[in-house]
Amino acid sequence: MSEQDERRAQEARERLARAAEAGIHRLAIPTPFQVGRVNAYLIEDSPLTLIDSGPNSAKALDELERALASLGHKVEDIELLIVSHQHIDHFGLASILARRSGAEVAALDRLAPFLASFGRETDLDDSFAQNLMLRHGIPADVVTALRAVSASFRGWGSSVQVTQPLAPGSELRLRDRTLQVLHRPGHSPSDTVFLDRSSSILLAADHLIAHISSNPLLARPLGAEPDVGAERPQALLTYMASLEQTRAMELSLVLPGHGDPILDHTALIDKRFHMHRRRAEKIRRLIAAEPRTAHEIAQELWGNVAVTQAFLTLSEVLGHADLLLRDGSVVETEADGIVRFAESG
Numbered sequence: 001m002s003e004q005d006e007r008r009a010q011e012a013r014e015r016l017a018r019a020a021e022a023g024i025h026r027l028a029i030p031t032p033f034q035v036g037r038v039n040a041y042l043i044e045d046s047p048l049t050l051i052d053s054g055p056n057s058a059k060a061l062d063e064l065e066r067a068l069a070s071l072g073h074k075v076e077d078i079e080l081l082i083v084s085h086q087h088i089d090h091f092g093l094a095s096i097l098a099r100r101s102g103a104e105v106a107a108l109d110r111l112a113p114f115l116a117s118f119g120r121e122t123d124l125d126d127s128f129a130q131n132l133m134l135r136h137g138i139p140a141d142v143v144t145a146l147r148a149v150s151a152s153f154r155g156w157g158s159s160v161q162v163t164q165p166l167a168p169g170s171e172l173r174l175r176d177r178t179l180q181v182l183h184r185p186g187h188s189p190s191d192t193v194f195l196d197r198s199s200s201i202l203l204a205a206d207h208l209i210a211h212i213s214s215n216p217l218l219a220r221p222l223g224a225e226p227d228v229g230a231e232r233p234q235a236l237l238t239y240m241a242s243l244e245q246t247r248a249m250e251l252s253l254v255l256p257g258h259g260d261p262i263l264d265h266t267a268l269i270d271k272r273f274h275m276h277r278r279r280a281e282k283i284r285r286l287i288a289a290e291p292r293t294a295h296e297i298a299q300e301l302w303g304n305v306a307v308t309q310a311f312l313t314l315s316e317v318l319g320h321a322d323l324l325l326r327d328g329s330v331v332e333t334e335a336d337g338i339v340r341f342a343e344s345g
């Protein structure tokens with residue numbers, strides 16, 4: 001380990017110790033996904049609360065049980081399960097945990113119908129992604145392959161019944177603390193962060209992550225039909241507005257859904273803003289050279305990426321194209337159902 005890695009690991013341990021002093025413990029649960037482990041957080045309070053759970057797998061459950069045991073608890077002790085957002089690495093195990101413990105399940109009010117019928121909702125999401133990919137120039141065979149990939153991931157999720165729907169801005173009262181519920185859409189439409197008022201610790205899930213930029217993934221708006229046509233959601237603009245809100249907060253520590261705690265959230269958010277502006281400028285130059293589809297732009301930037309990355313890179317390009325559309329430096333044109341971006345004027 002290099003000296004810098006050593007120092008970073010030491011800092012992470014100190015921050016986790018600080019969170020533990022406030023009764024919040026990180027449980028890093030394995031996932032089969034590229035992102036690696038997902039962080040669940042146990043809050044030792046009354047009710048005994050678990051934020052997120054890991055994916056629906058025996059390995060995740062086994063490690064979660066061992067992590068709980070190391071803190072003197074078991075699954076059956078959990079009294080409140082909170083779901084941070086709609087991605088399966090965060091909530092897949094929730095139904096099993098809720099059944100075994102009898103815990104209440106809390107999530108953003110508008111996320112509850114999605115969690116109740118996960119399979120059907122994911123079908124709609126897949127149709128949405130399919131429409132969007134074809135519209136933005138991704139070849140039909142790639143689109144078909146991606147649908148199969150999505151179907152193969154389905155088993156790591158599971159439907160779960162929300163018993164405590166949370167309104168944005170509302171408060172969850174525990175014996176020793178109050179968690180403020182804040183909706184911060186962008187990475188997904190349902191991203192919810194929780195502010196522990198007494199310690200100024202923000203439980204941020206995937207809204208802000210230290211070692212990777214949270215992808216503002218294009219997603220079907222909650223409750224919407226899969227064919228949104230020209231009204232596609234503007235995930236990056238939404239995400240940046242959410243980051244502005246978080247940037248304005250006084251926080252002692254941010255506990256993310258993956259990786260290590262974040263001490264200086266304003267510096268990290270500024271770094272993200274800078275990166276997005278730079279990437280938008282790069283895309284603007286490609287569009288100025290010749291009109292292109294989002295897929296052609298993605299290929300210019302990243303070459304022929306793996307099939308599984310096609311939707312991710314499309315989200316990246318469209319997000320930054322939205323920044324340019326807002327500035328008025330590019331325009332969007334459509335012919336035969338295919339969208340191209342061109343320099344304006």
Ligand SMILES: [Zn+2]
Pocket residue numbers: 085087187188206
């Ligand atoms: Zn996520």
